[in-house]
Amino acid sequence: MIELLTTRHNPLVDPTLHVWEWQIPVYLFLGGWVAGSMVLTGYLQRQARAPGQSSVSDRLPWIGLVLISLGMGALFLDLEHKLYVWRMYLTLQPLSPMSWGGWILLLVYPVLALGALATLADGALDRWPRLGAFARQLQSHTATRWLSVANIVVGIALGIYTGILLSSLGARPLWASAVLGPLFLVSGLSAGAAFAHVIAPGHEEQEQLLRFDNLFLMTELGLIALFLIGLLTVGAVHAQAAQLLLGGPFTAVFWVLVVGLGILLPLAIQSLTLAGRIPHTVIAPLLVLSGGLALRFVIVFAGQYSEWISP
Amino acid sequence: MARFGMVIDTKKCVGCMDCVVACKTENDVPDGHCRDWISQRLQGEMPDLRLTITSERCNHCDSPPCVTCCPTGASHVQDFGKVVLVDHGKCIGCKACLAACPYGARFIHPDGYADKCTFCMHRVERGLAPACVDVCPTRCMYFGDLDDPESEVSRLIATRRHFVLKPDAGTRPRIFYLE
Ligand code: SF4
Ligand code: SF4
Numbered sequence: 453m454i455e456l457l458t459t460r461h462n463p464l465v466d467p468t469l470h471v472w473e474w475q476i477p478v479y480l481f482l483g484g485w486v487a488g489s490m491v492l493t494g495y496l497q498r499q500a501r502a503p504g505q506s507s508v509s510d511r512l513p514w515i516g517l518v519l520i521s522l523g524m525g526a527l528f529l530d531l532e533h534k535l536y537v538w539r540m541y542l543t544l545q546p547l548s549p550m551s552w553g554g555w556i557l558l559l560v561y562p563v564l565a566l567g568a569l570a571t572l573a574d575g576a577l578d579r580w581p582r583l584g585a586f587a588r589q590l591q592s593h594t595a596t597r598w599l600s601v602a603n604i605v606v607g608i609a610l611g612i613y614t615g616i617l618l619s620s621l622g623a624r625p626l627w628a629s630a631v632l633g634p635l636f637l638v639s640g641l642s643a644g645a646a647f648a649h650v651i652a653p654g655h656e657e658q659e660q661l662l663r664f665d666n667l668f669l670m671t672e673l674g675l676i677a678l679f680l681i682g683l684l685t686v687g688a689v690h691a692q693a694a695q696l697l698l699g700g701p702f703t704a705v706f707w708v709l710v711v712g713l714g715i716l717l718p719l720a721i722q723s724l725t726l727a728g729r730i731p732h733t734v735i736a737p738l739l740v741l742s743g744g745l746a747l748r749f750v751i752v753f754a755g756q757y758s759e760w761i762s763p
Numbered sequence: 764m765a766r767f768g769m770v771i772d773t774k775k776c777v778g779c780m781d782c783v784v785a786c787k788t789e790n791d792v793p794d795g796h797c798r799d800w801i802s803q804r805l806q807g808e809m810p811d812l813r814l815t816i817t818s819e820r821c822n823h824c825d826s827p828p829c830v831t832c833c834p835t836g837a838s839h840v841q842d843f844g845k846v847v848l849v850d851h852g853k854c855i856g857c858k859a860c861l862a863a864c865p866y867g868a869r870f871i872h873p874d875g876y877a878d879k880c881t882f883c884m885h886r887v888e889r890g891l892a893p894a895c896v897d898v899c900p901t902r903c904m905y906f907g908d909l910d911d912p913e914s915e916v917s918r919l920i921a922t923r924r925h926f927v928l929k930p931d932a933g934t935r936p937r938i939f940y941l942e
Contacts, residue, residue, distance in 0.1 A: 459780065460800035460819075462870040464861065471858035471871075532856025533875035539835040539853050550834035550859050622828050623865035623932060689931065760865045760932045 469756045475530035477748035480614045482523030484636050486516045488644025490607030493567060497600035508652040513567030520560055549620045553613045560610055563602045566590060611637030618755060625693035626758035631679040638675060642668035643744040646737035662722050669719045693758035702754040710750055714743010767844035767882055768909040768937035770919045771818055775903035778803065778816040782895035789894035793873050798880040799895055820880040821868035822936030823847045829860035846884055851876040865932035909937060
């Protein structure tokens with residue numbers, strides 16, 4: 453038996469660590485969503501289109517700009533020493549994923565902005581001739597190819613970083629898993645696909661995105677299983693951290709909101725839609741988005757709760 | 764080049780909290796926060812119980828995760844004594860270092876930056892011992908250069924049974940407790 457008494461009662465740290473409130477899960481969710489949208493945009497930009505045919509990839513960069521700005525707003529709200537935020541951009545700390553993330557976020561903006569500019573219609577382009585000429589260049593075949601590659605590369609980097617950010621903080625056993633990076637990326641892809649198939653202009657594209665989303669949801673299930681198996685097998689401290697999701701205080705919300713309502717139910721609904729049994733609905737994508745948000749909340753909150761238990 | 768560390772004799776420590784008060788006074792630690800604290804571990808089964816009292820603070824780890832995760836370089840290892848410090852003017856208050864420390868040694872100062880024990884570098888640079896070491900009425904704390912085999916701390920570690928806190932967290936802490 454070990455009983456530990458301490459005189460320390462520092463705010464945010466005691467009795468259990470809770471340095472991050474809603475801002476960080478919201479930021480990680482929005483960042484992941486944008487990451488997924490960018491990868492999908494890059495993919496769709498490579499597909500052949502009939503002249504004049506619209507694609508959801510024309511809308512996603514605009515929405516991405518809004519979402520990433522909201523995400524960065526949430527991140528900014530979390531900082532305790534806000535006026536010093538520019539300090540992030542005077543250095544690149546090679547061992548700090550957070551530092552890398554700061555720079556990746558800076559790359560996200562120009563890629564999204566160029567993508568958005570390339571979608572401007574002729575009327576808008578004529579109104580601002582200089583911008584119009586630049587935008588027309590962006591619409592060229594070569595520029596579209598480059599933009600598509602940039603979207604995919606920056607999107608994957610952003611998605612993975614949102615998970616690695618946590619797994620690099622080794623003091624929290626629940627986060628000590630390399631699976632978190634891919635898991636957050638795939639969850640972001642799923643959120644991106646779910647939202648995109650709601651706003652996709654064409655039936656064909658909608659169906660393609662539905663199929664993608666189902667694939668992402670199934671992959672996410674597999675990664676969640678790997679995440680838990682990894683923690684359970686690596687050692688006692690990590691196994692105890694996994695118990696937070698397997699019988700501990702975060703179990704119900706994880707299995708009900710994240711896995712049940714956020715993955716299994718939308719997977720079933722979308723499969724029925726694809727089989728032509730039920731009409732396309734916004735319920736499934738809403739569930740996917742809520743599940744993605746719940747995943748970030750559970751992992752961020754439970755991770756902070758987990759600690760090295762040895763004396 | 765020195766590598767400062769501490770040795771604390773749990774056989775002598777009575778948990779009087781003088782070190783905690785000294786630190787608060789010396790470093791103007793804000794109300795409701797502390798840079799060092801006392802823990803009591805009760806181990807064993809009745810009637811075989813053992814109480815260990817430890818005076819704890821930042822361990823100035825040799826592999827400090829709080830430093831590697833810091834996005835601005837505010838958390839750093841100072842050349843002199845290899846002490847882990849925070850440059851307040853660089854800290855954005857992201858709290859990654861609070862989450863990365865397995866010991867809960869850091870907190871956010873009410874002014875917004877991450878704060879913690881500095882091994883009283885302002886005193887050590889003037890040839891004095893850290894305030895907690897100086898004030899201890901049972902003289903249970905020792906401070907010195909772990910890289911100097913002749914130093915008191917090195918000799919105590921070489922000759923007495925000792926332990927560190929949470930060794931499996933992998934941070935290689937530099938505060939050693941004598942059993
Ligand atoms: S005890 Fe914590 S704050 Fe101090 S050096 Fe080690 S990891 Fe960093
Ligand atoms: S809170 Fe400050 S010292 Fe800690 S990781 Fe963030 S910037 Fe670095």
